[in-house]
Amino acid sequence: MATIRAKILALHRIESYPGESLPELLVIADQSTLEENPEWFDDEVKKTKESVGDDSAAWAVLDIELDEAAVMAALYPRHVVSAEITGSDR
Numbered sequence: 001m002a003t004i005r006a007k008i009l010a011l012h013r014i015e016s017y018p019g020e021s022l023p024e025l026l027v028i029a030d031q032s033t034l035e036e037n038p039e040w041f042d043d044e045v046k047k048t049k050e051s052v053g054d055d056s057a058a059w060a061v062l063d064i065e066l067d068e069a070a071v072m073a074a075l076y077p078r079h080v081v082s083a084e085i086t087g088s089d090r
Contacts, residue, residue, distance in 0.1 A: 002068040005031040009045050012058045 009027040026048050029041040049059065 003065045004068050004071060006064050006066065007034065007041055008062045008064060009048060010060045010062055011048075011052060011056050013052075013055050014057045 007029050008025050011024045011026055013021045013024070015021055027041065027044045029044075034041060045061070049056070
């Protein structure tokens with residue numbers, strides 16, 4: 001099974017009441033991007049944190065692995081059409 005590795009910057013904003021906001025996924029870089037331009041992700045994280053400022057309650061960088069076949073299936077879904085043959089002309 002081939003995997004796609006990536007890093008994601010996640011944010012949870014300060015809430016006025018519990019459950020007001022969901023976590024946000026703001027910056028993502030796949031393994032190729034990180035290898036070819038390792039500074040890009042760190043620079044984008046810094047810029048994003050500066051733009052959000054004091055509105056954040058928590059930040060995290062998530063290391064994730066995605067199944068390549070699942071990503072390809074989402075990009076190129078196969079639509080299956082089912083049909084039933086009826087009648088006496090069989």
